Amino acid sequence: MLAIEQGAQGVVVIKGRLDAAQSPAAQAFLDKVQGTVALDCSGLEYISSAGLGVLLKTQKRLLASGGKLRLTGVSRHLQDIFQYSGFDQILEIEPAR
Numbered sequence: 001m002l003a004i005e006q007g008a009q010g011v012v013v014i015k016g017r018l019d020a021a022q023s024p025a026a027q028a029f030l031d032k033v034q035g036t037v038a039l040d041c042s043g044l045e046y047i048s049s050a051g052l053g054v055l056l057k058t059q060k061r062l063l064a065s066g067g068k069l070r071l072t073g074v075s076r077h078l079q080d081i082f083q084y085s086g087f088d089q090i091l092e093i094e095p096a097r
Contacts, residue, residue: 013043
C-alpha cells in the first residue's frame with residue numbers, strides 16, 4: 001500500500017511501498033508538482049524499479065522547468081538502493097537523521 005500527500009510547507013510525504021502496482025498513482029500525483037520539491041521518504045519502506053522510474057521521470061520534468069526533486073528522510077536501506085542504481089548521482093538525497 002502507498003500513501004502520497006502534500007504535507008506541511010510544501011513537502012510531499014510518501015509512505016509505504018512504491019512498486020509497480022502503486023507507481024501509476026504516485027506518478028499521477030507527482031505530475032502535478034512544480035518547482036523544487038522535497039519528497040519526505042521517512043515512511044517509504046520499499047521502492048521497486050518501477051518506483052525508481054517514477055522518481056526519474058519526475059526529476060527530468062522538474063529539471064526541464066528549473067526545479068528539482070530532493071529526497072529527505074531516506075533510510076539506510078533506500079540509500080543503498082539509490083547508490084546501487086546510480087540514482088544518488090541523479091537526485092539530491094538527504095539521509096534520515
